[in-house]
Amino acid sequence: xxxxxxxxxxxxxxxxxxxxxxxxxxxxxxxxxxxxxxxxxxxxxxxxxxxxxxxxxxxxxxxxxxxxxxxxxxxxxxxxxxxxxxxxxxxxxxxxxxxxxxxxxxxxxxxxxxxxxxxxxxxxxxxxxxxxxxx
Amino acid sequence: xxxxxxxxxxxxxxxxxxxxxxxxxxxxxxxxxxxxxxxxxxxxxxxxxxxxxxxxxxxxxxxxxxxxxxxxxxxxxxxxxxxxxxxxxxxxxxxxxxxxxxxxxxxxxxxxxxxxxxxxxxxxxxxxxxxxxxxxxxxxxxxxxxxxxxxxxxxxxxxxxxxxxxxxxxxxxxxxxxxxxxxxxxxxxxxxxxxxxxxxxxxxxxxxxxxxxxxxxxxxxxxxxxxxxxxxxxxxxxxxxxxxxxxxxxxxxxxxxxxxxxxxxxxxxxxxxxxxxxxxxxxxxxxxxxxx
Numbered sequence: 001x002x003x004x005x006x007x008x009x010x011x012x013x014x015x016x017x018x019x020x021x022x023x024x025x026x027x028x029x030x031x032x033x034x035x036x037x038x039x040x041x042x043x044x045x046x047x048x049x050x051x052x053x054x055x056x057x058x059x060x061x062x063x064x065x066x067x068x069x070x071x072x073x074x075x076x077x078x079x080x081x082x083x084x085x086x087x088x089x090x091x092x093x094x095x096x097x098x099x100x101x102x103x104x105x106x107x108x109x110x111x112x113x114x115x116x117x118x119x120x121x122x123x124x125x126x127x128x129x130x131x132x133x134x135x
Numbered sequence: 136x137x138x139x140x141x142x143x144x145x146x147x148x149x150x151x152x153x154x155x156x157x158x159x160x161x162x163x164x165x166x167x168x169x170x171x172x173x174x175x176x177x178x179x180x181x182x183x184x185x186x187x188x189x190x191x192x193x194x195x196x197x198x199x200x201x202x203x204x205x206x207x208x209x210x211x212x213x214x215x216x217x218x219x220x221x222x223x224x225x226x227x228x229x230x231x232x233x234x235x236x237x238x239x240x241x242x243x244x245x246x247x248x249x250x251x252x253x254x255x256x257x258x259x260x261x262x263x264x265x266x267x268x269x270x271x272x273x274x275x276x277x278x279x280x281x282x283x284x285x286x287x288x289x290x291x292x293x294x295x296x297x298x299x300x301x302x303x304x305x306x307x308x309x310x311x312x313x314x315x316x317x318x319x320x321x322x323x324x325x326x327x328x329x330x331x332x333x334x335x336x337x338x339x340x341x342x343x344x345x346x347x348x349x350x351x352x353x354x355x356x357x358x359x360x361x362x363x364x365x366x367x368x369x370x371x372x373x374x375x376x377x378x379x380x381x382x383x384x385x386x387x388x389x390x391x392x393x394x395x396x397x398x399x400x401x402x403x404x405x406x407x408x409x410x411x412x413x414x415x416x417x418x419x420x421x422x423x424x425x426x427x
Binding site (some may be wrong): 004020021022023040041044046071072073074075076077078080081088090091095098108113115121122124125126127128129131132133 | 143144145148149150176178179180181183184185186190213215289293294295296301302303326327328330331333334335336337340343344365369373
């Protein structure tokens with residue numbers, strides 16, 4: 001695939017926002033792929049965690065924000081624990097989700113979950129889902 | 136000896152057997168778990184965004200109230216509560232500015248949190264304070280012939296700073312199982328995510344995770360799984376219904392809380408009510424092995 005990158009895209013304001021929210025330096029990533037190979041749900045993702053990191057380095061934040069992968073990640077921290085550069089990759093994924101959620105994108109409405117009876121569902125599950133998916 | 140503990144929501148609801156078995160088992164070890172007063176939700180997940188302190192308030196409110204009650208520490212049973220409370224504590228204690236801001240939000244509590252409450256998971260207490268050798272002496276009914284797979288999930292071992300054991304190769308669960316006389320078998324997926332909250336948002340992801348985890352345990356020879364997280368326990372146990380429909384080669388496998396096995400081994404017996412809180416009833420397995 002042919003990608004044209006403009007110098008102005010690198011480190012644009014959206015990249016800075018991701019770095020600020022996550023507290024991580026996106027440019028530390030050298031694409032070893034450890035995060036993606038350790039990720040237990042990578043086979044459900046349209047782009048893998050290391051691809052998301054690469055796109056972020058190119059300043060192509062919108063592509064990551066519109067991807068399915070950021071919603072598949074359930075913050076198990078496997079990527080963060082295995083990154084040889086010490087990047088907390090899960091925090092970067094959280095930053096992507098947060099930007100979307102704060103703009104009202106991807107926010108889950110409990111009424112849409114199709115749950116009619118909560119008695120059999122542990123509170124930990126519902127609260128956890130709401131905390132993660134409502135921002 | 137009394138130990139102050141923080142139960143969390145699910146131990147009062149779908150995981151009542153986790154709390155009850157823990158209290159019973161700890162009594163046999165001469166420790167009394169005393170529930171802290173006025174606890175609130177721990178927050179369930181630790182917020183990882185740097186700019187939103189509001190999401191840390193639930194956790195810190197518990198810590199502050201523990202301090203108000205002159206407690207020095209909190210023992211936590213649920214892996215998620217442990218992870219959230221401990222990370223929130225570390226997060227605000229490391230940065231005095233954050234601590235001050237969070238305290239300002241909670242002025243109605245009439246006390247400022249000093250950051251001195253220590254958070255421990257019950258497994259660490261069993262290992263470091265009581266000692267597995269002491270527990271071994273009090274075992275009345277050895278779990279011999281029971282092949283158990285220890286499932287850690289994510290929150291007991293990640294991030295590394297708060298892992299209750301080696302974060303890539305922990306053995307605390309296995310050591311406990313051996314202490315109780317059982318046989319612990321290693322399996323490849325013991326540290327992998329169960330799908331967590333995806334169960335309500337993207338159920339197919341969780342169902343596949345559960346199938347892979349349980350199948351890996353079965354292939355290694357496990358007859359039961361043991362865990363300490365009510366969310367993992369729910370996914371691993373109750374999603375077996377969906378896994379069964381999806382994967383024809385799947386065989387059901389009981390999922391225990393570690394305290395249930397402790398209660399059985401330490402001579403408290405098996406409470407009939409606990410069976411109804413499981414999806415795959417572990418009672419037939421325990422009977423088959425002559426444990427109840």
